[in-house]
Amino acid sequence: MQLQHTIWLFHAILATGLATWLSLAAINNLHAFHDAVWAIGNTMRMDPLRQDPTIQTPLLRRARTSLLLHRLALSVVLALQLAAAIAAWTGVALFFGAGLMDALPWLNLALCAMAAFLLLMHLGGLWFGYWIAQEGLQTTHLVLLLWTLALFFLFNADLISLRCASVTSS
Numbered sequence: 001m002q003l004q005h006t007i008w009l010f011h012a013i014l015a016t017g018l019a020t021w022l023s024l025a026a027i028n029n030l031h032a033f034h035d036a037v038w039a040i041g042n043t044m045r046m047d048p049l050r051q052d053p054t055i056q057t058p059l060l061r062r063a064r065t066s067l068l069l070h071r072l073a074l075s076v077v078l079a080l081q082l083a084a085a086i087a088a089w090t091g092v093a094l095f096f097g098a099g100l101m102d103a104l105p106w107l108n109l110a111l112c113a114m115a116a117f118l119l120l121m122h123l124g125g126l127w128f129g130y131w132i133a134q135e136g137l138q139t140t141h142l143v144l145l146l147w148t149l150a151l152f153f154l155f156n157a158d159l160i161s162l163r164c165a166s167v168t169s170s
Contacts, residue, residue: 043128122145
């Protein structure tokens with residue numbers, strides 16, 4: 001097998017995997033909307049800090065118990081997940097039909113939406129002190145952000161190297 005074919009295959013697997021992951025994340029939140037609202041509410045109410053052993057912190061003032069607010073937070077995340085999934089599948093279709101360069105704007109758009117919803121979850125978690133009692137959730141958000149960055153650099157490697165070459169030659 002030739003090198004360019006293995007690179008194409010690797011891109012194909014990762015683009016399809018990204019689209020599939022984004023779709024499953026959105027489908028899971030649609031199918032289990034009530035449970036996802038509860039999970040978000042758990043963090044926003046800061047319930048883990050109130051469990052034994054109770055952690056007394058001034059951050060507890062930030063707790064939000066509004067079910068409407070929890071639903072709104074999930075709705076924003078879900079809208080971004082759906083937009084990301086649609087953009088990713090559009091990118092996959094273009095990738096298989098025309099190649100990476102035609103797919104790249106759509107894959108990048110999917111990664112932008114993914115970064116947006118992951119940052120919303122991560123920054124929201126930081127606001128509600130999840131690093132204190134939900135370290136696994138924080139780690140998951142950070143790892144997914146790193147995956148998003150890695151995919152961006154992988155998909156855009158040729159453009160990035162061209163840009164670096166033009167900067168160093170000028």
